[in-house]
Amino acid sequence: MNLIRTREECYLNLNPLQTGGRTNAAVRLTATSFIDGYSVCDYCKGVLHLIEKPPICQLTKDLADFLGMDEARLTNGAREGKFAVIHALLSPGEVIVVDSNRHYSTYVAAERAGVRVYEVRNTDYPEYEIRPEVYRETFEQVLKETGKPPKLALLTHVDGEYGNLVNAYEVGKICQEYQVPFLLNSAYTAGRMEVKGKELLADFVVTSCHKGFGIPGTIGVLATTEKWIDRLFRKSIKYPKKDIELLGCTARSEASACLITAFPYVKERVKHWEEEVKKARWLVERMESLGEIEQLGVRPKEHDLIRLKTPLFSKMAEKERKKGYFIYYELEKRGITGIKPGQTNWFKLSTYGLTWEQVEYLYSAFSEIARKA
Numbered sequence: 001m002n003l004i005r006t007r008e009e010c011y012l013n014l015n016p017l018q019t020g021g022r023t024n025a026a027v028r029l030t031a032t033s034f035i036d037g038y039s040v041c042d043y044c045k046g047v048l049h050l051i052e053k054p055p056i057c058q059l060t061k062d063l064a065d066f067l068g069m070d071e072a073r074l075t076n077g078a079r080e081g082k083f084a085v086i087h088a089l090l091s092p093g094e095v096i097v098v099d100s101n102r103h104y105s106t107y108v109a110a111e112r113a114g115v116r117v118y119e120v121r122n123t124d125y126p127e128y129e130i131r132p133e134v135y136r137e138t139f140e141q142v143l144k145e146t147g148k149p150p151k152l153a154l155l156t157h158v159d160g161e162y163g164n165l166v167n168a169y170e171v172g173k174i175c176q177e178y179q180v181p182f183l184l185n186s187a188y189t190a191g192r193m194e195v196k197g198k199e200l201l202a203d204f205v206v207t208s209c210h211k212g213f214g215i216p217g218t219i220g221v222l223a224t225t226e227k228w229i230d231r232l233f234r235k236s237i238k239y240p241k242k243d244i245e246l247l248g249c250t251a252r253s254e255a256s257a258c259l260i261t262a263f264p265y266v267k268e269r270v271k272h273w274e275e276e277v278k279k280a281r282w283l284v285e286r287m288e289s290l291g292e293i294e295q296l297g298v299r300p301k302e303h304d305l306i307r308l309k310t311p312l313f314s315k316m317a318e319k320e321r322k323k324g325y326f327i328y329y330e331l332e333k334r335g336i337t338g339i340k341p342g343q344t345n346w347f348k349l350s351t352y353g354l355t356w357e358q359v360e361y362l363y364s365a366f367s368e369i370a371r372k373a
């Protein structure tokens, strides 16, 4: 069987999950060259983050620096990083506070560790904003109900539902005031925009490199400050080079080699973040001008993930033979993909990495479809 995927070659892909993980030619070459099992382990030094050939040791140091933290490790993804922090800091039954726009894997990681979750509510329709001061209210509620502050607070820097950017520094200040360790989930920010964890008062930063660093997966980074190194990266007694929370070695695959190849390009691309935000804002403005389309989440956009409420298209769908699927097929005909099939009352899309010409083309495709109404 020839199992081939051509989404990035043949279409403009708008799936927010995928736009920041789109690979370039150099990364693809590294990926094929390191595709065999355990390929990065040819010159093993006893643990993944100490391997010098390929230079994973240097990469790990550079990543700590890039995230503005003191020490980092590769993980298999953001969720594995979150679980490691929760598991290292909390005992079953203790309390973690998380924002209500969090990714499902935040909740599942907490469940796996057997801890209790308190959620920081958002402002609901239409902005669904997480306001930093609500962390304080939630800490007070935890204090009242359990007699102690929470053991950890997590903030989703930008969430995957509305693409809202939260002021992490303000959350960090409240965490400091209550002496609650602060975990920043930068899955949708690191690799797109500059994220400097310590400047944001974070004790821990996790990220997802197949989401934000233009590489295949699955791989992430977990970074921390001097204060937490020994606790988080506690070593096995029997195998003194192996980190217990990481089960020794994590991303022992081509993904680590690809991250080395992609890193200079990622360092460069975060400098152009303002332009990415401009594209998202431009598209929102144009889409709303079509009428009966409304951007949900905080305005104006501070991120490329855009959620649109689209009564215009759901009304059209009623008259279409393909019903809810019509918008998906109309876009596909125009070489555009990545919007969830079958859904017309709202959808999410991302303009990340598109050229201005492509963003304009995208708008013209939507306006052509809208004119059929």
Ligand SMILES: *Cc1c(COP(=O)(O)O)cnc(C)c1O
Binding pocket: 076, 077, 078, 079, 080, 102, 103, 105, 156, 158, 159, 160, 185, 187, 188, 207, 208, 209, 211, 219, 220
């Ligand atoms: C995508 C995403 C994740 C999951 O990342 P993995 O690396 O696949 O575990 C976690 N949190 C947020 C906020 C995300 O957007």
